[in-house]
Amino acid sequence: MSYKSYIRSFIVSSLFLAAGINEADAQSLSNAQALLEPSGTQYFQNQYLANPAMAGFEKGLHLNAAYRHQWGGIEGAPTTKFFSADGAVGSRVGAGLHLFNDVAGLINRTRVAMTYAYHLPLTNPDQQLHFGLSLAWNVQRIDYKNLNGDINDPSVSAFNRRDNYFEAEYGMAYTDTKLNIQAAIPNVRSLFTGDNKAVDGGGIFFTAASYRFAVNEAISSIEPKVCYRGVRGYDNILDMGVNVSILNDVANVMAMYHTSKSVTAGIGVNILKTVGIQAMYTSQTGGIKTYVDGTYEIGATVNLFNK
Secondary structure, three states, X not given: OOHHHHXXXXXXXXXXXXXXXXXXXXXXXXXXXXXXXXXXXXXXXOHHHOOHHHOOOOOOEEEXXXXXXXXOOOOOOXXXXXXEEEEEOOOOEEEEEEEEEEEEOOEEEEEEEEEEEEEEEOOOOOOEXXXXXXXXXXXXXXXXXXXXXXXXXXXXXXXXXXOOEEEEEXXXXXXXXXXXXXXXXXXXXXXXXXXXXXXXXXXXXXXXXXXXXXXXXOEEXXXXXXXXXXXXXXXXXXXXXXXXXXXXXXXXXXXXXXXXXXXXXXXXXXXXXXXXXXXXXXXXXOXXXXXXXXXXXXXXXXXXXXX
């Protein structure tokens, strides 16, 4: 076996292990799960990625894009692209579009979601309840042209014959000028039908709480945040970290510790309160960090009509 073939086999085997199956179970590949790290931008830069209730939460139109590359130096390593657009379309209504594509070895997965959100002011206008519902269309395919093996393998053809399917996401949140509390269910259909296709990595639930402390001009704010995520077939994950904004939000530094024994750290700049750039690195999770590198991610935000 050539070096490239060995590496590709390693990647595919890793995907099988992450899915909780082994080579003897390859015939059931059509039911495989894949555990994905969430985008690092979902913690502070683009919370809409984690919770549909955050679509149109802030005034204006918000365009976000992110690119993530895992396991640098390994052929076939996962690369993921995110794009979202959200904004207010009325005094209380928000809407959003979320595009996701993940390529890992031979497996290519795409997800397109449309979101409706409703933002309900409470007695104090700065206090709001938020509700969001997304309908997502999911496509998963194996890339035949890069397959190093028998393209007539029944497990491969069975995977590609799977029907594309819809999924629903539901989220809620409470916000005021400082406090932000969230909860979301990323796979409503799977949760209630038991038919788990796990296109988004097997997420069961997402919860988060943060509090923004205003400081001074040099350090604009300090925002600690705690998230608790349920992942099907794995231990639930606690994320704990902080985002520090500097010089009237011109720049920021952030860090999150995950109980999967990894750390996400990033720095960012905000140009004229319109264009934001965030660069992040996530160390590899415990157990395989000796063998592969971590994850590099860069995210960009454009805020329009927010004056």
